Amino acid sequence: MTALRIPLLRLKLERPGVLPGFGPALGFTLLYLSLVVLIPLAGVFFRAAGLTWDEFLAKAFSERALAAYRLSFGGALAAATINAFAGVLIAWVLVRYRFPGKKLIDATVDLPFALPTAVAGIALTAIYAPNGWIGAWLEPLGIKVAFTPIGVIVAMVFIGLPFVVRTVQPVLQDFEAEVEEAAHSLGARRIQIFLRVILPGLLPAVLTGYALAFARALGEYGSVIFIAGNMPGLSEIAPLLIIIQLEQYDYAAATAIAAVMLVASFLLLILINSLQVWRRARLGG
Numbered sequence: 624m625t626a627l628r629i630p631l632l633r634l635k636l637e638r639p640g641v642l643p644g645f646g647p648a649l650g651f652t653l654l655y656l657s658l659v660v661l662i663p664l665a666g667v668f669f670r671a672a673g674l675t676w677d678e679f680l681a682k683a684f685s686e687r688a689l690a691a692y693r694l695s696f697g698g699a700l701a702a703a704t705i706n707a708f709a710g711v712l713i714a715w716v717l718v719r720y721r722f723p724g725k726k727l728i729d730a731t732v733d734l735p736f737a738l739p740t741a742v743a744g745i746a747l748t749a750i751y752a753p754n755g756w757i758g759a760w761l762e763p764l765g766i767k768v769a770f771t772p773i774g775v776i777v778a779m780v781f782i783g784l785p786f787v788v789r790t791v792q793p794v795l796q797d798f799e800a801e802v803e804e805a806a807h808s809l810g811a812r813r814i815q816i817f818l819r820v821i822l823p824g825l826l827p828a829v830l831t832g833y834a835l836a837f838a839r840a841l842g843e844y845g846s847v848i849f850i851a852g853n854m855p856g857l858s859e860i861a862p863l864l865i866i867i868q869l870e871q872y873d874y875a876a877a878t879a880i881a882a883v884m885l886v887a888s889f890l891l892l893i894l895i896n897s898l899q900v901w902r903r904a905r906l907g908g
Contacts, residue, residue: 670875671878671879671881671882674879678879682875683880683882685876687856687864688864688880688883690856690857690859691859691864691880692883694775695841695861695862698772698775699783699840700837702779702780702783702840703779703783703837705780706780706787706833706836707833710786710787710832714791714792714795717732717792719795735782735784740782741845741846741849743778743781744847744848747778747781747846747849747850748849748850751769751850752769753767753769769850770850771852771858772857774850775851775860778843778849779843780840783840786832786835786839787829787833790831791825791828794824798821798824802820803816803820806820830898831895834894834895835895838891841884841887842884843860843862844862844863848860848863851863861883861884862884868880
């Protein structure tokens with residue numbers, strides 16, 4: 624009987640599936656990723672490697688490049704921080720309350736995903752310009768948004784908000800209301816319930832959304848260049864500086880700056896993956 628079971632079991636395990644086997648599937652995956660992602664990115668490093676160390680430092684960390692890095696990284700950090708607070712509040716409202724137009728507001732959160740970045744940039748510039756709907760009210764107060772670093776942060780907030788909301792929202796939906804009720808029955812106040820019961824379980828999702836919003840804002844180009852004004856040393860972002868160097872046929876400077884941004888992107892990717900692993904561990908625990 625045992626001798627008959629082994630061939631039947633082996634036949635069942637070796638039966639071909641709908642998709643190709645592990646070898647062809649893995650080979651196609653590696654080939655596709657190499658052609659689309661790895662080889663183009665490796666080309667940036669190879670081009671930058673043609674520079675001497677002094678040349679690389681001079682082009683990648685010039686005064687203009689440093690100003691662009693400060694605006695790109697600083698603006699992305701400020702925008703992600705704003706989105707972390709606003710995104711949690713919006714996700715809380717969408718999950719915990721029922722009100723007319725809720726589905727419309729929920730769909731509006733995804734609008735920055737679907738809207739072309741150029742359209743978003745033009746719309747933000749028209750609204751926050753000195754003669755725009757909001758800019759006309761801010762101008763008498765001495766607040767200028769369009770064509771300043773503040774405008775860069777506004778554009779980054781716009782495109783980064785959905786990442787926080789959509790990361791936090793599923794966690795809030797899965798959160799058990801009985802835990803809050805038990806804490807309330809034990810005499811805990813609302814702020815204590817939020818800080819000691821809800822926030823610890825929500826923190827991994829908030830940090831993941833924060834990192835995603837930061838990474839998205841750091842690489843944003845289309846919506847920022849319209850409202851930034853693109854003044855060197857003041858409102859010029861790093862991706863725009865790369866384009867300017869390419870237009871001036873300074874490929875060495877463009878690849879040097881791109882290599883710095885690429886290393887930063889890799890570090891952000893590692894951070895995001897680490898946060899997601901931590902989040903899954905916390906939820907599994």
